[in-house]
Amino acid sequence: MSNIKTVIIEDEAPARDLLSAYLKNEKDIEIVDACENGFEGIKAIAKHHPDLIFLDVQMPKLTGFEMLELLDEYPQIIFTTAYDQYAIKAFELNAVDYLMKPFSKERFHQALEKARKRISDKQTDNKPVKSLVNKVKEENGPIDRIFVKTGSRIDVIPVSEIIRIDAQDDYAEIITAKKSYLKKETMNYLEKNLPQSNFIRIHRSSIINTDYMDKIEKYGKESYLVVLKDGSRVNVSKSRIKALRNTLGI
Secondary structure (H helix, E strand, C coil): CCCCCEEECCCHHHHHHHHHHHHCCCCCEEEEEECCHHHHHHHHHHHHCCCEEEEEEECCCCHHHHHHCCCCCCCEEEEECCCCHHHHHHHHHHCCCCEECCHHHHHHHHHHHHHHHHHHCCCCHHHHHHHHHHHHHHHHCCCCCEEEEEEEEEEEEEEHEEEEEEECCCCEEEEECCCCCECCCCHHHHHHHCCCEHHHHHHEEEEEEHHHHEEEECCCCCCCEECCCCCEEEECCCHHHHHHHHHCCC
């Protein structure tokens, strides 16, 4: 078997150094990059197409799970963290393996052997990791930012800057005062996980931020439009006008 190209993505220098020291003794492992945050990690994965990554769960700026959201395909992954709640989720969903900090050399080798076998057997089923990412997303509560990857560029959008979101086939078009972004995400997820104090779905294809709402206009007998402060006009479905009025207290 050819060398296993490996990327370490870990924000703590001592943990990066420990993983590097353990891996350098493995003849079939080639460390192609060591990154201190998720943004660097995404670039390293795009550049090197590694077979294996060691990924810290909790990192500033971009967590390990947020980073995985932005990848189209996953290499084999060994998660590392100091938080056992995530370990339980990972094991339940059959992730490659999990290293709880601080981990011993013996435990490290157990995880590495499991990853080696999956790589040798050419196991490329990403469903368990995708399920884990989705489960964590669902359990993290209201989101305060959305990450969008366009080519090699990653934009971080604070939800407070979002004026509205429109469904575009399998994508959500996220519209701010500066520009719009396309993200592969469901409207159902966004409806459930955006802050419900000011985000409301007024149509199956539209979510608005009521902070940017100017007025409601009636046209016809039972049809309504929401006019937003950027001048855009969005249809309100008949089934959702009551919920909108309740939210606005009118």
